[in-house]
Amino acid sequence: MNSRRITFTLNELVYVLNSTADRLLRANFDITYSQFLFLVTLLSQKNPTPSHLAECLGVSRAAVSQRLSWFQDRNFLKISKVSGNDKNLSLKLTRKGEILATQSADFLEEEFRIIFDHAAFVDLEKLDKTLSQIKSILIQNQESRNAA
């Protein structure tokens, strides 16, 4: 089997998935998919710092730093110093940010549930597991390369 085919299929699927999410979020909550990810990631973290958030989002610390003011200016985010620590910043969603994150996540979840209902022939649980396994193999391969 041509391995290029599956990598292309995966890229195409992810493109369609993210475009769909972006369109739904813009239309209903006036935020982009990438802004949604920012908010939802903050929501799911215990004591998020910019550096921690960067790692979760898979982007650089600089990228997070540049985006902080956007969320602060719109009163979605409260940035403060961790008490007894002058190095790390503490990021906390405001009530407004929390509501936006929760509602948009619930909305998107429901929309995708409806769409995926049309894919009843697929065992999503199992598919997720398979994809995770492939990911693990790739990461493992990378690490063994680095070690060598």
Place this chain on the structure above:
Amino acid sequence: MNSRRITFTLNELVYVLNSTADRLLRANFDITYSQFLFLVTLLSQKNPTPSHLAECLGVSRAAVSQRLSWFQDRNFLKISKVSGNDKNLSLKLTRKGEILATQSADFLEEEFRIIFDHAAFVDLEKLDKTLSQIKSILIQNQESRNAA
């Protein structure tokens, strides 16, 4: 099942896949994954124009236009006018570009074959089919929305 989980897994897998490809291509052919896609897409097209290429790559015409000189300057690409047509440009890989595209594609194919051998428990053929089907459902959903 939480549909967010599978979309995250897909995004993560694609990120790892593309990073792996990018690393391999940079190390062995001194090109990025995105440059590789540009070349390989040209290779597989009959009579590619910038506009056609943009559609294949899933980017804007402007994006392709801005990248053309990079490939031309390195003698990977010959840009000319279609005879009897003053509107469309004709893009043709040079011999050098063709060799680079072919060799890097073969190389990447083989590398991934080796990696995927460790995933023998997965029927890649079937997985590809499943993913394609899900993609179709998403696109179909989008089209029915647009029609409404």
Place this chain on the structure above:
DNA sequence: AACTGATTGTCAAGTAGTTAACATTAGTTT
């Protein structure tokens, strides 16, 4: 032949990411 409408390629301006360098702070070692 002239008009209309669509398509093409390019430019300008804006966005979101990158890496590299930096000052600052925290933690560890001596």
Place this chain on the structure above:
DNA sequence: AAACTAATGTTAACTACTTGACAATCAGTT
């Protein structure tokens, strides 16, 4: 305590994309 070492957050410069506007060209209709 002082001195390295490592981590954090910010900035500057760069890259690769976007959209919107534009002139040029092509194709179809009258």
